Amino acid sequence: MAARARTHAPVLELKGLTKRYNGRPVLDRISLSLAEHEVVCLIGASGSGKSTLLRCADLLEPLDAGSIRLNGGRVAYEDRDVDATRRKLGIVFQGFNLFPHLTVVENVALAPRVALGLAPAAAVRRAKELLKSLGLAEKAHEYPDRLSGGQQQRVAIARALATEPKVLLLDEITSALDPVLVAEVLETLRSLAASGMTMLIATHEMAFAADVADRICYLEGGRLVEEGTPRRIFGAPRDARTREFLRRVRSISGGRRAPGR
Amino acid sequence: MATGPARKGLLVATFSTLLVAGAVAYTVGSSPAWPEVQKAFFDGRYFSTSLPAVAEAFTINVRLFIIAELLILPIGLLIALARSITAPALTPLRIFATAYVDFFRGVPSILIIYVLGFGVPALQLDGVPKEPFFWALVTLVLIYSAYVSEVYRAGIESIHPSQERAARALGLTRVQALRHVVIPQAMRRVIPPLLNDFIGLQKDTALVSILGVVETFKQAQILKAASFNFTPLMTTALIFLIITIPMTRLVDHLAAKDRSAQLGGTR
Numbered sequence A: 001m002a003a004r005a006r007t008h009a010p011v012l013e014l015k016g017l018t019k020r021y022n023g024r025p026v027l028d029r030i031s032l033s034l035a036e037h038e039v040v041c042l043i044g045a046s047g048s049g050k051s052t053l054l055r056c057a058d059l060l061e062p063l064d065a066g067s068i069r070l071n072g073g074r075v076a077y078e079d080r081d082v083d084a085t086r087r088k089l090g091i092v093f094q095g096f097n098l099f100p101h102l103t104v105v106e107n108v109a110l111a112p113r114v115a116l117g118l119a120p121a122a123a124v125r126r127a128k129e130l131l132k133s134l135g136l137a138e139k140a141h142e143y144p145d146r147l148s149g150g151q152q153q154r155v156a157i158a159r160a161l162a163t164e165p166k167v168l169l170l171d172e173i174t175s176a177l178d179p180v181l182v183a184e185v186l187e188t189l190r191s192l193a194a195s196g197m198t199m200l201i202a203t204h205e206m207a208f209a210a211d212v213a214d215r216i217c218y219l220e221g222g223r224l225v226e227e228g229t230p231r232r233i234f235g236a237p238r239d240a241r242t243r244e245f246l247r248r249v250r251s252i253s254g255g256r257r258a259p260g261r
Numbered sequence B: 001m002a003t004g005p006a007r008k009g010l011l012v013a014t015f016s017t018l019l020v021a022g023a024v025a026y027t028v029g030s031s032p033a034w035p036e037v038q039k040a041f042f043d044g045r046y047f048s049t050s051l052p053a054v055a056e057a058f059t060i061n062v063r064l065f066i067i068a069e070l071l072i073l074p075i076g077l078l079i080a081l082a083r084s085i086t087a088p089a090l091t092p093l094r095i096f097a098t099a100y101v102d103f104f105r106g107v108p109s110i111l112i113i114y115v116l117g118f119g120v121p122a123l124q125l126d127g128v129p130k131e132p133f134f135w136a137l138v139t140l141v142l143i144y145s146a147y148v149s150e151v152y153r154a155g156i157e158s159i160h161p162s163q164e165r166a167a168r169a170l171g172l173t174r175v176q177a178l179r180h181v182v183i184p185q186a187m188r189r190v191i192p193p194l195l196n197d198f199i200g201l202q203k204d205t206a207l208v209s210i211l212g213v214v215e216t217f218k219q220a221q222i223l224k225a226a227s228f229n230f231t232p233l234m235t236t237a238l239i240f241l242i243i244t245i246p247m248t249r250l251v252d253h254l255a256a257k258d259r260s261a262q263l264g265g266t267r
């Protein structure tokens, strides 16, 4: 996958992103670009800024410095047409954040209908196609609280895909799930990657990252410490901080799920 | 149907209720002036003669609160939304809405009814209606829109910000997110407190009697003045209770249902 990625122009370009909360930098001059069809995984300890990076990349929060380009054009939180830009970026949150008052199909059809202005019937058709491709066809008319965690997570993915985004941002979407459900959701992501979706994924699942990513970025204290192919990051990390992080991850998971050994 | 302990509980409850009620009745009934008080307030004869007129005048109250409620529902929501606007350009609107709510919640209703109901028609402006019913309606709508806007606002704020964020992330505008995601969820939570405010409104329709609207309370006062007996006022009280008690029970029922739904883990 890595070889393929290099040949395409960047879809999403983050340059020098800096974000402070109460004066404390949470993102510190992060630069990162995603080529078309590329899958990039963000790894790093809790609090290293992965979620914040995804929120900023999705233009959900203003930046303190830096710039974002989408398909070559500069975009920002402050833009008048920021809503239109967000439709080109899909995000799936760490929590599910489904809309509890809407059925599954209504959750997915809402943005096509309201934000894209599709006719209701067309929006529902698109929603049902997406749900079918994610194996959720029979659940279309259930309310989200009747679904398992893994099913809810896949609904959230379907909802994010419903505006046909150029890039999909995924935030630790497996952390609330048990191992069986994790496998279920990861399978979905693998097939999305195989279908050529451009994705930026924050994850604690090192084995999954190694498997699905074209590139791994290691974050620590809001800095992008090191990036490279999964083979290189997991096999021969250059930075001492990356080595230390991976050593700790492996000692916790007992080497079971951690690759690169 | 009741099982052993439940039936025992019911017996104890009935017994203790009867005991308390009996004690109160005995205390009141044995007071030296009770016969006179009873004649002045609870005279069956005056009750039956006053009932038709008082009940008929109550239709004015009903008309008043139904029209008022229909107006208050959208106006209260608009005020609540005006208060939750964050756009800097619309700050004056937010300040105005806040001042409005502070004022109408802070001043006793009866004063507002006096000032608006007598003051504005006295200006003799062209095209401004003078009918007391109209001004009674206006004052009730103004006062209760302030209360109801606070109910809406609390409801909107009770919806977790992650819901609005999820909607915004999908490309919905702030207004679309409010309209399709936040407000529909808030609506379910505001129904019990909203009905509570409406019970207050229904009772307060009696206040507009001071403007000369012959609604049920005013009618009862007229009958009282003619007969030197207070029983017509008790007739009115009874009519109000017939309307408000079922509503109060409904509020309790809805609130309990809401609580159990939340305990059941519904997000």
Ligand SMILES: Nc1ncnc2c1ncn2[C@@H]1O[C@H](COP(=O)(O)OP(=O)(O)OP(=O)(O)O)[C@@H](O)[C@H]1O
Pocket: A021, A022, A026, A044, A045, A046, A047, A048, A049, A050, A051, A052, A053, A172
């Ligand atoms: N809205 C906020 N206000 C203040 N501080 C915040 C806010 N959001 C995040 N932070 C802080 O920013 C830092 C980075 O948080 P972030 O959620 O991005 O980390 P993360 O890498 O996603 O962690 P995790 O793996 O636990 O999800 C943390 O120290 C956090 O406390």
Ligand SMILES: [Mg+2]
Pocket: A050, A051, A052, A094, A171, A172
């Ligand atoms: Mg996070």
